[in-house]
Amino acid sequence: MTKQFAFALATGLLPIVASVPATSVVALLSAGPAAAQQATNSQAVRWIQVEAQPTLGQAEARARAYAGRLEGVSGFRIGGNWYAIVLGPYTERAADVQLRNLKNAGLIPQDSFIAFSNQFRQQYWPVGESTLAAAPIEEPAAPAVETAPEQQTETVAVVPATPTEPVIVIQEETKREALASERALDRDARKALQVGLQWEGFYTSAIDGAFGPGTRRSMAAWQADKGYDPTGVLTTRQRAVLLDNYQSVLEALGMAPYEDQTAGLAMAIPAGMVEFDRYEAPFVHFKTKDDNDVQLVMISQTGDQNTLFGLYDILQTLEIVPTGGPRERGKNGFTIEGEDDKITSFTQVKLVDGTVKGFTLVWPKGDDKRRNLALRDMKASFASLGSQALADDAGLDASTQSLDLVSGLEIRTPERSRSGFYVDGAGRILTTIQAVQSCARVSINDEFDANVVATDDALGLALLEPATAQAPISFATFLAAEPRLKSDVAVAGFSYEGRLSAPSLTYGTLSELTGLNGESELSRLTLAALPGDAGGPVLDAGGSVMGMLLPAGGTSGRTLPADTNFAMDAGTVAEFLAANGVATNTTDSVTSVDPVELNTKAADMTVLVSCWN
Structure with a gap:
C-alpha cells in the first residue's frame, strides 16, 4: 500500500489534528464495561486501517509512531501473517467522516480504508489491552484547535461545511x-x-x-x-x-528483499524496476519492467580464485560492462564500474563459501540519483546463503547458443575489424586507414592497444604503434624487385574479422601491375578477398611482401567483379614507412617455399586490427 504520508507521520513530520477530543473517549469509557458492550452491540463497529506490515517488529514501531500523533491507535494481527495498524473504533457514520477528514489533512495514507472487527485476530498494540470491546466513537467533534504561540506546531482551523462534515484548512507555520x-x-x-x-x-x-x-x-x-x-x-x-x-x-x-535458494544468494533488489526472468549459468537473469531499461544480473557458480579471476576477464568483454570506468581486483573479489553514452554499470563479485557470487546492475545514463539509491541498498544487503550455487548447466538446455553471447549476455564487439602486419622489430603495424578511422580505441589481436601515429588519406595507409612494447616473432620483408605478372600471390588476413583465431591465406593471381586507370602505385589482383582481409600483406610464393591489400571498391565508384581487388605496391608502402621513421627490410630474391612455411610466415606477421567505440 502507498505509505508516503504514513512515512511522514512515522517520523513526526505532520501535525496532530485531533478531530475527536480525548474527553469524548473518556466519557464513553467511564460508563463502564456494560455500557461499552451495549454500545458495541447496538451499532455497527468500524475501524480505519492505515497500514499493514509483514513483521511484528515493524508493525510495533509504526503503531508507536502513529500513537504519538493520533488518537485511538491500535494494532491487530490479520490474515496472512500481516499486522494491521488501525484507528478506532467508530460508528459507521463517524468512521466515514473521520476517514475523509484525516485524508484531506494528509495525516493518513490516501489508500487507508474502513475495516471491521471480525477481520482482526490477536491484538499486539497497545500491549496488554483489548480495544475490540471498547465503545465506538459516535461522532468526531470539530472544534478549532489553538495553542499558545510558544507551543504551536501549526495553525489549524476546522471550518464546518455542514453541521456534520467539517473541512480542515492548514496554514503555513512561522x-x-x-x-x-x-x-x-x-x-x-x-x-x-x-x-x-x-x-x-x-x-x-x-x-x-x-x-x-x-x-x-x-x-x-x-x-x-x-x-x-x-x-x-x-x-x-x-x-x-x-x-x-x-x-x-x-x-x-520498490526496493525489496530477494532470496534465491537455487543460486544461494540474497540481496535487496529494485523490484519495481526488474523481475526474475531465467537461469543461464552462471547468471540469474532479471528482465526490465515497463521498458525502463534497468537490467540486473546475479552471478553464482562453484569455484575458486582461478574462477574468480577468469570471470573478471570475461565480464569485461560484455556489452553490459562498458570499457570506461575504474576496476579493482583483490584476491577474494573485484568490482568493475563502466560507463558510456547510454548506460552506467556496476559489478561486485566475491569469493565466499567455496563459490563465486555477485551481481551486475545496469542503469540508464542520466538517472544517477535513483541508481545510486538502489545500488547503495544492493551493495549493503548482498549476502551468500552458503555453499549452494547454480549448477554449471543450469538453464543452458533452453538457452540460445551464439558466438556473440556468454550465457545469454551479449559480448562487446568492435565496430569493425580489419587486418594489418608488423613492419619492424619494434612492433609497428601497417594497416588500411579504413580500419582506424573514427575509433575511440584500436586493439591488436584483442590483446593490446595501439595508437595511430601516421596516415596518408590519398594512399589509404595507416601506421600504428603499440601502446606497450612488443617484440613480434616475425615482420615484413618487402620485395624490391618487380614481381612477375600472372604469378601466384596470397593475401594473409582475418577474413572473418576475428571469428577465427588465426589469419587465413587467400590465393590468387597478380593480374596487372597498375590500377584500372593506369595508377603506377597499384597492382590488380584476381582473388576472392573479404572485407576483413583489407590491410593484410600480399605475399609472393616465397613469403616476401609485394604490397598491402586495399578495401574493395576503394579505387573507384564502380561495382567491379567480385574477384577484383587492388594492392598498394611494396615500393610505395616502403616510401610511406621511411617518411615516418620506419626502416624496412627488403629483398630482390624471388623464391618459393612450401605452403606450410608460407602459412607460418603469414601467421607470425599478420595481426587483427579492431576499431572500438
Whole structure:
C-alpha cells in the first residue's frame, strides 16, 4: 500500500489534528464495561486501517509512531501473517467522516480504508489491552484547535461545511512555530530529513540527526530552490514535501528483499524496476519492467580464485560492462564500474563459501540519483546463503547458443575489424586507414592497444604503434624487385574479422601491375578477398611482401567483379614507412617455399586490427 504520508507521520513530520477530543473517549469509557458492550452491540463497529506490515517488529514501531500523533491507535494481527495498524473504533457514520477528514489533512495514507472487527485476530498494540470491546466513537467533534504561540506546531482551523462534515484548512507555520514543531522530532526523524536533503543534492555531510550549520544551509538552499522563504528551518508541511518526494522514488524503485535458494544468494533488489526472468549459468537473469531499461544480473557458480579471476576477464568483454570506468581486483573479489553514452554499470563479485557470487546492475545514463539509491541498498544487503550455487548447466538446455553471447549476455564487439602486419622489430603495424578511422580505441589481436601515429588519406595507409612494447616473432620483408605478372600471390588476413583465431591465406593471381586507370602505385589482383582481409600483406610464393591489400571498391565508384581487388605496391608502402621513421627490410630474391612455411610466415606477421567505440 502507498505509505508516503504514513512515512511522514512515522517520523513526526505532520501535525496532530485531533478531530475527536480525548474527553469524548473518556466519557464513553467511564460508563463502564456494560455500557461499552451495549454500545458495541447496538451499532455497527468500524475501524480505519492505515497500514499493514509483514513483521511484528515493524508493525510495533509504526503503531508507536502513529500513537504519538493520533488518537485511538491500535494494532491487530490479520490474515496472512500481516499486522494491521488501525484507528478506532467508530460508528459507521463517524468512521466515514473521520476517514475523509484525516485524508484531506494528509495525516493518513490516501489508500487507508474502513475495516471491521471480525477481520482482526490477536491484538499486539497497545500491549496488554483489548480495544475490540471498547465503545465506538459516535461522532468526531470539530472544534478549532489553538495553542499558545510558544507551543504551536501549526495553525489549524476546522471550518464546518455542514453541521456534520467539517473541512480542515492548514496554514503555513512561522519560523518560530517551525522550530517548535521541529523540536518534537526524534533522532530518526531528523536523520530522515538529512537523507531527503542528501537525495535532493543539498546535503553532503554525515547522516547524524544533528541540525548544525551544514544542515541549516542545506535546508535554506532547498527552500530557495523550491520557492520557499529560505529560513533554514523547514516547516511541518515543507518537511512532508521533502520526504514525500524521496518516498515516492523509493516506492517507484520498490526496493525489496530477494532470496534465491537455487543460486544461494540474497540481496535487496529494485523490484519495481526488474523481475526474475531465467537461469543461464552462471547468471540469474532479471528482465526490465515497463521498458525502463534497468537490467540486473546475479552471478553464482562453484569455484575458486582461478574462477574468480577468469570471470573478471570475461565480464569485461560484455556489452553490459562498458570499457570506461575504474576496476579493482583483490584476491577474494573485484568490482568493475563502466560507463558510456547510454548506460552506467556496476559489478561486485566475491569469493565466499567455496563459490563465486555477485551481481551486475545496469542503469540508464542520466538517472544517477535513483541508481545510486538502489545500488547503495544492493551493495549493503548482498549476502551468500552458503555453499549452494547454480549448477554449471543450469538453464543452458533452453538457452540460445551464439558466438556473440556468454550465457545469454551479449559480448562487446568492435565496430569493425580489419587486418594489418608488423613492419619492424619494434612492433609497428601497417594497416588500411579504413580500419582506424573514427575509433575511440584500436586493439591488436584483442590483446593490446595501439595508437595511430601516421596516415596518408590519398594512399589509404595507416601506421600504428603499440601502446606497450612488443617484440613480434616475425615482420615484413618487402620485395624490391618487380614481381612477375600472372604469378601466384596470397593475401594473409582475418577474413572473418576475428571469428577465427588465426589469419587465413587467400590465393590468387597478380593480374596487372597498375590500377584500372593506369595508377603506377597499384597492382590488380584476381582473388576472392573479404572485407576483413583489407590491410593484410600480399605475399609472393616465397613469403616476401609485394604490397598491402586495399578495401574493395576503394579505387573507384564502380561495382567491379567480385574477384577484383587492388594492392598498394611494396615500393610505395616502403616510401610511406621511411617518411615516418620506419626502416624496412627488403629483398630482390624471388623464391618459393612450401605452403606450410608460407602459412607460418603469414601467421607470425599478420595481426587483427579492431576499431572500438
